[in-house]
Amino acid sequence: MMNEDKSIEIHGPQVVAPSKIMIQPLTDSCDKIHLRKEHICLGISPFNSLFSEEYLVELVRHCVLSFKTFHIFLPDEPTIFTLQALGYSEDESRKKMRKQINWLRNKISKALSANDVNPEANLILDWSQLSKNKIYLNELGKVRCLFDQDSQFRAVCMEGSRWVLQNKLPESEVTETKLLTAAHYLMAELPLFAKTNEILGIESSLFCYHQSIELLEMLYSHRLSYLPSAGQGFGKIISASKELKTDEVELSCAQ
DSSP: OOOGGGGOOOBOSOOOSOOOEEEEESSHHHHHHHHHOSEEEEEOOTTBTTOOHHHHHHHHHHHHHHOSEEEEEOOTTTHHHHHHHTTOOHHHHHHHHHHHHHHHHHHHHHHHHHTTBOTTSOOEEOHHHHTTOHHHHHHHHHHHHHHHHOHHHHHHHHHHHHHHTTTTSOGGGOOHHHHHHHHHHHHHHHHHHHHHHHHHTOSOEEEEESOOOHHHHHHHTTOSSSOOOTTEEEEEEEETTSOOOSOOBOOGGGO
16 A cells, blocks of 8 residues: 555745646536645656646646645656557567656656645655556456456556657557557556546545546446546646647757
8 A cells, every 4th residue: 555655744834836627527526626626746747848847847736735645647658558559579679768757856856845735745656656556457357357358447448548649659550559559558557547536545536637538537437348436537737838739859859
């Protein structure tokens, strides 16, 4: 269980600047989770130019002002699958991932400090945390079994993989093999989309990202064999200072 952070004071006495972030819950049930304001988990995408230090400061500010606690999900190891789907070798993918993740960690640390949050408060959910969490690993195992055995679930995940590769490859270069490789990235995220609250040992959590896809809509309308927990919701992030439409990919920063 990852509930060791409950006793940690994650922010200082006050944050003066108002939040420029709004959250759009995906469904009515997600809205109920949102209204609890217990916990938010922010999804961060490596190699996405949206996640500037300025934007991360805005996101953290919203968390501090609007929720009791929060975490930031940083998909470090799963990003290797995306890079391999783009044609990089495993060694190249690992090298690029590490450089990009270190760069992002530094920006996240600065964003936390800018909001009087202790950067050492263990608020980042990465593979070093998740790979030791029995509930996460159990859910990941369920997702992988469904991918292998449930044709509808597999098809939806494969379409989601196309979204993962969107703007990274020309459509003509997206093959079945590349989609299968990229699907491992999406499958690693799914337990967080559906069960963050159980993984962290808390009553409710809202997972938030700046985009939604059909897989999430099907997940939260209970049209998949994999179901979210009763205390889990999803919200789309809307920023007053940015127009958040698509992922702009920047692989050059990890060269």
